[in-house]
Amino acid sequence: MQQSWIRVFGAACALISCLISPATATSISSKWSRSRTRASAPRHSDPFLLHARNTTTNSTAGFAQRNFNTISSIYGLTVYPNQVPIIVNGGAAVPPGLFSQDVVGRVDPVGDFIGFEASIEYFFALAPIPQPSDRFAAITSYKITEFSSGCPGVASSVVYLYCSVVNPGAPDDGTPLPPLKQVAFWTFDASGAVLKYDAWIPRLNAWLEQTAGGVSVTDPQFQAGTIAALCDATQQRCLGPDNVQWNSTAQCVAALAQKPFGNYDEARGDNVVCRAIHVILTVGNPDTHCPHVGPTGGGACIDVPYGHVFEDEDVYSDPIGETFVCK
Known part of the structure; x- marks a missing residue:
């Protein structure tokens, strides 16, 4: 029987971000690590997001915590159903202070994203919505497992995006599905909003095949x-x-x-x-x-x-090797 798995595979491209660690970077202590579930994922009034907006000090703890909170708030909005208002209302539903209007980025293996609307489409509109064709799969929690920020304008992170079945009332509701790992570099503008990002999802194809119940894309x-x-x-x-x-x-x-x-x-x-x-x-x-x-x-x-993947100047308008570096 033919089945449509488009939503499963498209949704997988939803998520990405994380990793930079120059020699001078200061790693964030474990007390800052955050794991969020559906019930507690950040919303527009998230106190961590408010703290990120209001933290302007250039002390190591200040800017690193601010950058961590911004990244964490972005991932929190990929946790179902937090992305739904953004899918329905677009950029107007994205909390202020997360992305610059001039944000640009690259997500491997998906593509380049130029501008605010393109970037929020990637991060939120592609986040999976539970439905029968994709085993009711959704991101239901996340954990930032590694983070480093050596200056106010640059950070890196590794995140695990945990997925499970969201099908209330069904016997398999809550059944764990394979997680995604995302790695990325970030830069921030003077107000702390994300200005540029370079991200990667390893083994995306294998994740999709397992989430789809073991079916191979070569079938x-x-x-x-x-x-x-x-x-x-x-x-x-x-x-x-x-x-x-x-x-x-x-x-x-x-x-x-x-x-x-x-x-x-x-x-x-x-x-x-x-x-x-x-x-x-x-x-x-x-x-x-x-x-x-x-x-x-x-x-x-x-x-x-x-060679297109090395054309950083076309995406970031910086010489190669100059974008995600503390200066």
């Missing part, structure tokens, strides 16, 4: 089901003269069946996997993302040379 039936669901969603969401991508679902299925399927450890490219991620984002922003799921990939789902 022909899985690939056919993913393409069918992707094309159905595209035809339902990409409407009007500027957003229509295909004449019919059948045309979409036939065209995508000829493209490489790809895998989630290299999600950028002219392949099905990239389009499976971007079709999720067509719900809230069809004008931007419908071209990405169409025949040409719209400049997003296109093949990029290997």
Whole structure:
């Protein structure tokens, strides 16, 4: 039986962040480590977030705690259902002080994100929402396991994002699912908001396959089901003269069946996997993302040379090696 796992795989791309440790960095003590669950995940009135906004001292404890709190608050908003207001209302629902309006970043293996709206789409709109097609999977808690900040403008972190089944009343509600690990570098503006980030999710493809119940992305039936669901969603969401991508679902299925399927450890490219991620984002922003799921990939789902991942100046407007360094 063909099943749609698009939401599972797209949602996995939701999360990322964490890691920088120059020789002068000061590691945060274990008392600052925070593990949050659904019941206690930060919301707009989170006292830790308020502390992060109000801490302006340049003492080591002051700026390091502020940066830690900002990162922790961002991850708290990926814990279901904290991301739902952002999915519904967009940037207006993001608490002030987390991201600069000029924020830019790179998330490997997903892509580059230029600007506030693109960045919050990545962090929050792709965070999984429990539903039958993805085993009711959601992020239900997180723990920042490593953190370092050697100056007010730079920090690093490693986070474990713990997932489980969210299906109230069902026998499997609360069943643990495989966690995600995210590693990233961060910079902050003068007010403490995230200005730039460079992040990585290791072994994303394996995480997705395990979360989907052991199905392999190389399985022909899985690939056919993913393409069918992707094309159905595209035809339902990409409407009007500027957003229509295909004449019919059948045309979409036939065209995508000829493209490489790809895998989630290299999600950028002219392949099905990239389009499976971007079709999720067509719900809230069809004008931007419908071209990405169409025949040409719209400049997003296109093949990029290997060297593209080293073109830091194009993303950060800094010379290579100058962005995530205390100065």
